[in-house]
Amino acid sequence: MRDGYIARWKGAEYDSSPDGAHVRLYSPTGGDGFVQVAEGRYRRGVPIEELEDFFYVRTVGTWRGEPFIVLGESGDWLRLEYRGGRSDVARSLGLEPYDAGVYQIWAPRGEVSDITEQAV
Template structure:
């Protein structure tokens, strides 16, 4: 489940993060000027003007008829965050308060529908 900045550079897609006029690209394999920053994680800075595309992606879904973000997965379960904005609905669904106005829950994959990536 993707949630974060994505950059397209030289025909490939990378997890990324903005850094002023540059973007940090991350790769699990390295190569082409990437420097290892951790086991299985390589980074390279690229001027934003050299990118083919740069955007933010979130994975969204519905659960019990309500809209959610997919935050992660573990086995056959998905970690969901409610994006409907109604605390009454959140309480009626049995969601866990995570922060003020933020509600989350672990839901079985089989109960989650309409999973899609949303590009921002």
């Protein structure tokens, strides 16, 4: 489940994060100027003009007929955030209030349909 910035550099896609005029690229394997920052995690800064593409991607799906963002996964469970904007619906689904107007829940993967990635 992807949810975050993606940069395409030298034909490959990397998890990334903006940093002013640069973008930090993250790789599980290193190489090509990447520096290890943790076990299995390497980072390299690249000027934004060197990127072939830079965008935000999130994974979305439907649970019990309502739209959700898929935030993460743990085994056969998905962490979902309601994006329908109706607090009465959120409460009727038994969602947990996370912040003002933000509702989340863990749901079995098998109950979530139409899982797709969206570039935003």
